Each structure stands twice: as structure tokens, then as C-alpha cells.
Amino acid sequence: MNRNVVIAGVVAVAVLLAVAAYFLISGRTTSTTGQTLTGEPAGPIALNNVSVITDHSTSQSEDGRTLSVAFPKFELAAKGGETTSAVFSTTWRLKLTPEERAVVATVSLNGYMKSTGTPAPAPTTQPAVAAAPAAEGTPAATTPPAEGTTPPAEQPAAAPAPAAAPAKPVAGDGVARVIVSIGGDISITEWRDWNGEGAEHKVSKAVSFASTGSDLRDGATVPVTVTVEVFGATANDTLARLNSLDLRVFPENAPLPSAAPAETTTEAPAEVTPPVEGTTPAEGTTPPAAEGTTTTPAPAEGTPPPQ
Numbered sequence: 387m388n389r390n391v392v393i394a395g396v397v398a399v400a401v402l403l404a405v406a407a408y409f410l411i412s413g414r415t416t417s418t419t420g421q422t423l424t425g426e427p428a429g430p431i432a433l434n435n436v437s438v439i440t441d442h443s444t445s446q447s448e449d450g451r452t453l454s455v456a457f458p459k460f461e462l463a464a465k466g467g468e469t470t471s472a473v474f475s476t477t478w479r480l481k482l483t484p485e486e487r488a489v490v491a492t493v494s495l496n497g498y499m500k501s502t503g504t505p506a507p508a509p510t511t512q513p514a515v516a517a518a519p520a521a522e523g524t525p526a527a528t529t530p531p532a533e534g535t536t537p538p539a540e541q542p543a544a545a546p547a548p549a550a551a552p553a554k555p556v557a558g559d560g561v562a563r564v565i566v567s568i569g570g571d572i573s574i575t576e577w578r579d580w581n582g583e584g585a586e587h588k589v590s591k592a593v594s595f596a597s598t599g600s601d602l603r604d605g606a607t608v609p610v611t612v613t614v615e616v617f618g619a620t621a622n623d624t625l626a627r628l629n630s631l632d633l634r635v636f637p638e639n640a641p642l643p644s645a646a647p648a649e650t651t652t653e654a655p656a657e658v659t660p661p662v663e664g665t666t667p668a669e670g671t672t673p674p675a676a677e678g679t680t681t682t683p684a685p686a687e688g689t690p691p692p693q
Contacts, residue, residue: 437462439474450481453633460628464560464618475611478633480602486637488602492592493568493610494632499577500584501560501624505553555582558621564628565613569593577626584625 439460446453455476462470480488562577564587571593579585595602602608612631618624 434469434471436470437472439472442474446481451635451637453478455631455633457628457630460614462562462614462616462626464616464624466618466620466622468618469615471613471615473611473613474628474631475609478608478610480604480606480608480635482604482635482637484604485639485641486603487595487640488600488606488608488635489596489638490592490594490636491569491608492590492634492636493566493612494591494634495564495566495589495612496629496632497564497577497587497589497614498584498627498629499562499579499587499625500582501558501579501621502582503556503558503621505556557582558624559619560621560624561617561619562624562626563615563617564589565611565615566591567609567611569595569608569610579624 439457441458443456443458444453445456457474460472460474462472464470478491482488557579560579564575564577566573566575566589568591571591573589573591575589577587610631610633612628614626614628616624616626
């Protein structure tokens with residue numbers, strides 16, 4: 387009997403452990419942090435693709451007033467409903483003569499934009515109705531030519547219908563936004579495609595340093611940032627490309643102020659007060675000579691008097 391009690395106790399403990407393990411495993415989550423097990427996007431937002439453009443080449447004029455930046459691959463593409471962005475940021479170091487200062491700086495962009503939509507379906511043409519075939523066993527209704535006449539020449543087969551003209555491109559509703567920042571001033575321009583064939587675009591932005599009271603001279607820096615954002619909307623494809631960026635500075639001649647010369651003071655000779663009449667000048671002093679007379683200095687001791 388004791389053996390049966392022990393076996394029953396062991397079985398009961400095993401059943402309790404199995405039940406506890408089932409509840410523990412069923413209550414745990416099977417997903418891993420940072421991974422999505424399903425194809426649906428997780429969370430209320432989705433991150434867009436943003437690129438930083440670093441591949442470029444520069445050329446500067448000899449006078450330092452013009453700087454050209456070329457981009458071998460500054461291109462963005464977006465499908466319908468997508469948004470992509472790319473940014474290029476640099477610091478422009480001015481090159482001027484020591485007596486010049488920058489008054490105005492400009493930035494000009496050269497690019498291309500294209501957006502295509504879905505063309506409308508071509509109209510369908512109704513086929514020509516064929517003649518009804520003759521009934522079975524009925525000879526063809528042909529009239530033999532009269533005697534002495536020449537039978538008519540066979541008619542050439544009808545020419546095939548011309549092929550349908552290729553569908554013209556249709557403009558999509560995609561848009562490219564170009565954001566230019568130079569010296570703290572920002573401008574936003576939108577590029578659109580109106581015929582679906584694409585077109586070249588140009589954007590210019592200027593900033594004045596004279597109005598801000600800045601004194602930018604040789605070696606001064608100007609921040610420049612260009613951001614291109616492409617939104618596909620409902621278009622099939624939207625493409626934007628930035629080819630080049632031109633920077634130009636317009637200086638003025640403004641010599642630096644020179645240091646003021648040091649002031650030199652000349653001490654005025656001390657005034658000599660003539661003795662009062664009837665008084666004898668003190669020892670060691672020489673009475674002032676009268677106006678218009680010449681005073682001969684006394685000969686030194688041991689010097690013979692002049693002949």
C-alpha cells in the first residue's frame with residue numbers, strides 16, 4: 387500500500403509540473419525585439435530612404451569668385467506613394483584679396499526632373515462584318531463573261547490596317563522639392579513634369595551680407611546645404627537629378643582701416659622773467675640781453691684776450 391501511495395504522489399507531481407509548464411510556455415511571446423514576423427509594417431510610422439551625397443568634384447576660378455561643384459551621381463527615384471531624399475552639405479571658404487569684402491553670394495543649381503503616369507487605353511475598332519457563306523450545295527453565283535470579252539482582272543487583296551501609333555507619355559503627379567540654404571537664408575522650389583517627357587530645371591538663390599552688417603573677408607566661411615526630396619504620389623515613376631552647383635561671390639573694395647599715427651608733443655621754452663629795475667640778478671644767473679643786442683660770452687680762464 388505504501389508503494390501505491392508513493393507512485394500516486396509521483397504521478398500527481400508530474401502532472402502539476404506539466405500543467406505549469408504549459409501555462410508558462412503559452413503565456414510567453416514568440417516575437418523578437420527589432421524583428422517583424424509578418425509582412426505588414428510595424429508601428430504607426432515607416433522611415434523613408436535618406437542619402438547623404440559625398441561624391442563630387444570642384445573647380446575654382448583664379449580670382450576665387452566662382453566655385454563650381456559637379457555631381458557624378460546625385461539622383462533620386464520614387465515609385466507611387468514613396469518618398470526619397472538626398473542631401474549635400476558643405477562649407478564654402480571665400481578667397482578674396484586683403485582689401486576686399488563679400489557683399490553678395492549666390493548659389494545656382496542645374497537639374498532634371500521627370501514623372502510618368504499611366505497612359506489611357508487605346509480605343510478598340512470593330513472588325514468588318516464578313517459576307518454570309520452560301521448554302522451547302524448551292525453553286526456560286528457567277529456570271530460567265532460574254533463571248534469575245536476579256537474577263538475582269540483580279541482585284542488586289544486589301545492592304546492591312548496600319549499599326550497603331552505608340553502611346554504618348556503621360557505626365558505623372560510626382561513632385562521634386564529642392565531646398566537650398568546659403569548663409570542662413572532658405573528657399574524651397576518645386577519641380578513638376580507637365581508632359582511626361584521630363585525637362586531641365588534651374589534654381590538660383592542669393593544672400594546679401596551688407597544688410598546683415600557682416601564683414602566677410604578672405605578666409606571667411608559660408609555654409610551651403612542642398613536637399614532634394616522626391617514624392618511619387620500616384621505616378622508610376624518619378625525621377626530627379628542634380629547635375630551641378632555653382633557658387634559666386636560679389637565683393638567690394640573696402641580697405642582695412644590703418645592705425646592712427648602716435649601724437650608727438652613739443653615742449654614750449656620756459657619763459658624768462660626779466661629782473662625788476664634797480665635790482666641785482668642773483669649769483670649764477672645771467673641777466674637777459676636787451677632786444678637788438680648781441681651777447682659775447684666771457685673768455686675762459688687762461689685764455690689771452692683778443693688783440
